[in-house]
Amino acid sequence: MRGMPSAERIVKDIEFEILLGAIPRENFGDAILAIKAHQGKLREEVLETLQDSRVREAFSEVFQIQDMLIVLLQEMSRTIASLQASLPKIVNQGSPEALRPEEVTLTGWPGTGDSLPPSVEPIEINKFLRPDLLRLDLEVRPSRLPVIGKLVQSIKIALHHLVLFYVNRLGSQQAHINKMYGEQILELFKVMAQQQEQINSMGALINELLARVQPGKEA
């Protein structure tokens, strides 16, 4: 029959699904699951419209490869999350106070080399937090009209003043918001720096623990 799967195709598809299932399926992030659901829907639509069995097979292969990539992503996210969950407990053995969630926040694994991006420094942010940067000054070109030139000039100035008043008021509000953002970013930098220190100390502690464990195993 036209467009019907063969026994080999079915076995291949089953083996592929088994392969997918070899990677745990339950602990994945919602976003990745949404992508997966979308991909499933898309695949259904595409395969439904395609008539040529060879093209359909090719598309099917592509979707399967994408499935595999999604599962790999899921697995990576799961591994990262589980490492984050288990690290504080492992590292803070002996200091129970530090186990409290609000006091321990981790952003990464020491081995991944997470650190402050070299191009962004707190000083750069400070530079842009000045409120005067958002302030506009009056800039009216003198009118060249004879007789009424002065009158036009003064009307222009009055109108410009009015506009500038509101723009600068908005600007000052924006500057205030920017300042708050900036402060938060600086705060985050501080936290990140602290975390980096924590991560380094954790790495050292883990190395120490591993060193302690290894000889025991050998013995």
Place this chain on the structure above:
Amino acid sequence: MRDYELAFSVVISTLDRADSLRVLLQALEAQTYSNFEVIVVVGPARDHTLEVLSRYEGRVRVLRCSHANLAHSRNMGLLAARGDVVAFIDDDAVPCRRWLEWLANIFENPLIDGTGGSVYLAHPSQPIIQFRIGIMSSLGEQMDVRSSWLERLTSPPGDGREWFARVMGCNMAFRREALLEIGGFDEFYRYVAEEADLVFRLVRAGKVVFPLKEAPVYHFPASSQYRKSFTNIGKWWIQTRSMVYFAIKNGLEAGDSLSSIIRRCFHLVHGHFLWYTQLLTKREWGLRQYIQGCMGEIRAFFSGILNGFFIPRRLIQPSMQTTSLLYEHEPILRFQNEHSVFQPFPDPVTGHRPQVQLSEPPLHICLLSGNYPPMHSGGIGRYTQMLARGLYELGHHVHVITRGDKERVVVQDGVFVHTVPYQLDRYHQYKRFYNACHILNYSHAVYERVKRLVLNEGIEVVCSPLWQVEGLVTAVSGLLPVVVWLQTTFQQIAELQGIQTRDAYVEALLEQILLEKAAFLVPISSAIQAAAQGRSQKVGSIPSKVIPPGIVPVPESEIRPFDIKCRSAPFTVLFVGRLEKRKGILDLFQAIPRVVERFPDVRFIIAGADNSVHDGFQKKMGINYPAFFMRNYSKYASFVDFLGEVTDEQLQCLYQSCDIFVAPSLYESFGLVYLEAMNYAKPVIGCRTGGVPEVVEDGITGVLVEPGSPKALAEAILSLLNSPEKMHEMGLAGRQRLLKKFTYTAMAKSFEGVFRETVLAFSKSIRSVRDERNAFC
């Protein structure tokens, strides 16, 4: 490979539950990990607990606890333990076979100090997953979560609470040193929350507790001094006492505000008051019981408050630990002996253990059946139930995987029945083929469950019916050998009923794949064997053996052979089966007028669901079978009763009360219905087709006619109606034939041989592959 095998001490605290304890000890003999001792701490028992334990003298260490306090009892076990790890299990639970093996794997990680697995409530009256990974707050608010939630433990739900992973007291294990370091269990807890308190203190002491989703324990709640199982009767205030104390002690340690602690305490009591009031209004509780409950709550509340705020914890003192340390280097007293491996598994619900002497270790078998009694009672479901029961009685450990809306485990007649839900979340490319897509997804869900059963129970072989190819994915995976049980194939049915859809084509392909991937074929009749082997050369080369299905013979007192001397009119002719073309219902319709015309003292009873929609009759004729009969044979309507689908009990009554059984199927791979009628000593009429002649001996136990011949069918019915002696003799001969050839035990014995052969062949092939790989490396 492990350099050093961890020693386990399994601590069981028990009080007046001798029968449950006996089952647990029998189940522990089946553990795959042998390096463990068993310590039973007996409370002030009044039943035959000590008598049960006396059978294990020299294998179990028995301690006596003078008062009923669970935490104290657990501490006694802990102090006496010599193993590296102390595992706790309730006396009314049964662990999975690889429970200790799982735990040993976890404790191989030196950073982990505690763990616990999931708990299934497996009693038939209440099958649910009781516990699978949960978290608990410092105030005792608890939440069962999936492992993905645990990953978010750094920002858990709850306003500023300290949350920690919890385990269930029924299934938990800890390093002995870690427990002693924190002083063991707090002995204020007589019952409930002692394990949560322990884990909280462990975590705060910097220990790592890593809960597991697997390593299940099956729980069969037995009554205790605090509650009567599966009822609302109990001293529920004991929970309030423990939880109020828990919230105060741990809330204060975690730095929770006093107001939130007090609020939580009131919340606990308030919840219980509301529940009691509900029980009173529903009249499940009397006024006296209600007052007693409320008074108990008030007492418990103040006891919790007083002890929580003003009395220090009651932990194991360092001075008491010295006794424990004295024995810590002594070897453990191993529980298992050389006979343990040959012991059959007990039925945890009834406590019954098959009385068989096994010369080889029992097999660990997984049977697949999409429908399984009592939820569904299709033919394959009933075959599977009989086989499962037979294998259990032969001493084997049997698991059945069936379809269900939720994941559950329930124990029926000693067999563990796992229900598996499924979703259409795989095989999207087959969505055009509706049935095939469902079949593939369910088969995959079954495979996932089989994988877990291999991990938890050490399943060795899977047996799948060909119908609906439930074992397809498992067979393709090569995880385990799959024995395929052949009944009528879909291809045969499609041919008989003229189904030629794209879906049917794919379904037939799936069947073909399963046949080719099978490790062994078990056709239910020679006719089926011939049909299967003729499908392809590859299928013909797979080893096969015909094993006819068997049923449970009813007691002699229940059989009703035709009574020649004293019979009541009219004669009853019974038909049982789906109303569809294949079952020969149209032939019967045509035969009825011929019979009635010549023998009016007769009634036809037709039991079975109408299947006119699926076999295309409805589409062709515009009406269903009963309506068709009423329209075309209205003159004979008073002679026929259409009962529709009937329950098992009704069916047994129908078999018992009929005089002749008739099932003129155009094709039957075997025909369980004939056996069921023969069970009650009834003469049967069938067609000379498929496996029917292997069941019915023409002229001896019944009459066989050519398929699709209403005239011959009518003549056969009339010949029996006119000869009561023949009816009587044929019925009894049928019963004798059943007892000789078609009992469920005979079927199970034949299957046992097939399974052993398959397991052996599979392990040999695995070994040879491994050797090849090693040689290559």
